[in-house]
Amino acid sequence: MSSQRALVIGAGQAGLQLAESLRAFGFEGSVLLAGAEKGLPYQRPPLSKEFLLAESVAPTVFRSGEFLESRGITLLDGHRIVSVRRDAGGGEARDSTGRTWAFTHLALTTGACSRVLDLPGADSPAVHYLRDLAHARRLGNAARSPRVRRVAVIGGGFIGLELAAAMTALGKSVTVLEVAKTVLARAVDQRISRYVEGALLNRGIDLRCGVQPVAVLDSPGRATEVLLGDGTTVSADLVVAGVGATPRTEIAESLGLACAPGIVVDGRNLASDNRTVAAGDCTQPERSLFNPLGLRLESVNNAVTQARVGAATLAGVEPPPPSVPWFWSVIGDIRLQMAGMPSPGATADVQGDPLSGSFSIVFHQGATLVAVQCVNDPARFAAGRKAIQRGSVIRPGQKP
Amino acid sequence: MIYVQANGHRQVTDIQPGESVMSNAIAHGIEGIVGECGGFLSCASCHVYVVGTLDGLPPLGDLEDAMLEGTAAPRRDSSRLGCQLFIEPPRDGVEIEVPPAQ
Ligand SMILES: Cc1cc2nc3c(=O)[nH]c(=O)nc-3n(C[C@H](O)[C@H](O)[C@H](O)COP(=O)(O)OP(=O)(O)OC[C@H]3O[C@@H](n4cnc5c(N)ncnc54)[C@H](O)[C@@H]3O)c2cc1C
């Protein structure tokens, strides 16, 4: 029996993948997967999509308990780690019940939490966030109540728009409040933003871009109001804020690891102490072949990819080759799929016909395809992702 | 269900009505079936080859057909996406070949 013990803190998408990949890469010691949430690790994407519509409150779990057991992965669910001490041989972590867990190898996969609205009145019980199952249950229960007719969504990002579409499917009248001039402003080409806006308006959503929420007003017996910078108000029985996520770095910071704002990791997913690995939404990656600007990518694919690399690093094996980052979102009946990262100087051309509801924006750097952003266009997505992967092999002597 | 790996390794599982091949494979830890997008028809990492006839299986959808053009392993006539394959009796003993890459 090996005397090694890996502790993975955070049992979400990245944590589970890291634990499994440790095994796949031949790590022989014990593997502890500690998660603050109760129950088996589950998928977050459905939470803003069909989960809200269904009466069922069962999450989509990845793996059964028997499977984890069969791989020798010990899930400590409901164990929030509150402090970690490092020493030459590894260290020791303490959970919220005061129990300690010694380890030789440490991985941080603590994810992110919803950014909280920094507005007067934002602590109103009418204001919801959506990051985990507990949030989704609370939001789903509130939204299914017939007393809730009007919903205000603050934030026109992916989660906000997915939620807005789901709320209209529940028969709610929905207003979306977005500070920027367009929805999905930083994430997609503006032609896609415009297409999505048109589709949301057709769905009956009251879409307001370029507005600044300044306060949430709650008075007893009356609907909640969101006060905007121009002095007007939007009445709602329920307010959901989807205004981004903040990486969870308390433990990393207590260990003195560099954070900016995510845990800074290198190409092997090593943190600044050169021995702790970190993966997923809690990280700040370095610039790399397929992520030339070193952007924080909060996605399933990023969590899975980084977790595999981090596991290889801890297990002492060669990491898997780099792969094209990709992302998907389902906003009502709009299926968005994106692969690669548009570089600042890239050209962006339309393929297909936006009027037909199925088109893509393709990004080229010189002659090389670097990214595709596809609207209801899975064939171009599939072909594009493959082509980006093929075209971007690192040639000898070439710096990514 | 019977899953066969490229090296000939076979695993047998039970599948419930309403459970997709992708979910079944993930729950039972079948190597080589990934299902990154959780069945949202967005990743094609649940690609499988059906062994034998395709009769009695759900028909190939347009989205599935398009996504199958982007699989990591070559597409064959027997290619399907596991997340779209809901197996009902009498096909519940169907044999699935796991592709060499996803
Ligand atoms: C509503 C929603 C919809 C999404 N939709 C999509 C989508 O369509 N496509 C896509 O690609 N991505 C989507 N994402 C993003 C994707 O789900 C995340 O990028 C991914 O879950 C990140 O995985 P992670 O493991 O890094 O973090 P998480 O999944 O957040 O897991 C982190 C876990 O660590 C636990 N934890 C934190 N601190 C501690 C501690 N001290 N001790 C113990 N446990 C701790 C947390 O409780 C949490 O369970 C969505 C996210 C949300 C919230």
Ligand code: FES
């Ligand atoms: S699981 Fe992603 S396409 Fe089947």
